Amino acid sequence: MSDCKKCQSLFLEAFYEEMNPEQEQFFKDHLLVCEKCKSKFEEMKSTLQFMGKRVRPEPGKIFWDLYEERLAQRIEKEEILQPERESWQKRFARTFTFVPKWAYQAAAALVLIVVGIFIGRMVFMPPAQEIQKASTQPGLTTPQQQGTALVHRTQSYIERSKLILLALVNFDPATEDPYALDLPYQQQMSKELVQEASYLKRELAESNQERLENLIIDLERVLLQIANLESQNDFEAIELVKEGVTSRGILMEINLTDLRRSVRRGKSPISPEQPSPKSQTH
């Protein structure tokens, strides 16, 4: 730092007499040899001296005599308000001091559980749209499932009817014992199947499964004939039933139905029976 800069940095200390003896000596010596710094210092000094002419307005004796009284009043006023605030805080603190610690812990645990349940419901519950959709389908039977159940029942019906028909068709009175046919059992089963057919037909008609409906109608007729057989020795009547089965091609239709079903099962094992082309033309 040059002497001028050093000297000028001491202007304030010089004016306000805050220099140490060493600084003072340097300052005096420099001003003796540097007119520029001396002039600058005089300028600053004159400004500060002019500012020293400022007269602070004195508030007066009365102001100062009453100052502490006014202060005391203000403190009193603010201290009156303060205890009210404190008493409210203390009251609040006191109320909660009597509550045992375990109550806070239990309350905190309860809050955590409620929050957990709420979060769980929010995260894991399926969207409302899906719930609404499920509620419109009572139980587990959707239209698709209902169709599949009908197909299974129809198949079961056909299987049971087929067994009766095969037993009857394959019976040869010339070579076989008539009791081996067990006609009473076959008749009983036929009666049950005829009763079942009345419901099944209606359901198949409703679901537009005409081919199966027709098969069931044919089976119903044959089974009714079997159920109405008077005696297991009435071979002529048995032969008429056998002819009816053969003439209507019922067993062939059953086999075709099985074939269609096995083909369809290769694509979709539980798909419902599609309406026949004939029914679609209606």
Add this chain to the structure above:
Amino acid sequence: MYSSNRGKKEMQPNEQILVDRFCGGDHTAFHELVGQYKKKIYFLAYDITGDHHEAEDISQEVFIKMFRSLKNFRRDAKMSSWLYQITVNASIDSLRKKSSKPKRSIDEFEQINIQEQLLGGTVQSLDPQRSTESSQIQNHISQALQKISPKERTVFVMRHYNDLKLNEIAEILNVTIGTVKSLLFRAIKKLRKELSSYMGNPVMEVPNE
């Protein structure tokens, strides 16, 4: 604006006794402390704000804070620095709040008071022309002080009118002495410019700090 100050100088022994007495429940000790500082605090607030009513209000706020905090007052801190610090912060806050309001160059109270003081019962000051001239100078000085920034004014009035040393100002404002000197140089330069008609000389070149 200014962060809290950590006093480096201990309280004066008599102040320590007064604080101890107050902590012991003797409220007269508080009144003694108020008596000791009320003028210093009031005038510092007045010098910064330029408003008598504001200065009284600020000074009372400072003593209310002192009343509430005296029991927790650190013994290693200097009481005057602490009080000045509160005063400066309150005064600058007050200026900030009032910045949108129109400024008064000099209030009625000040005008009357200055004239009374200038008259002072002396023969010379009874000269009406001289009195008017002095009153004008006072008005111009007050206006010039209000034209410099609050920071510059604070530092200037602390040193020039409240007799606080440079290192004390730095301690109160929690800044370096270099910053204090820089603010002072800037304030003086601006004041000289504002009052150039009285100076009769071109604006001085203030040394760069």
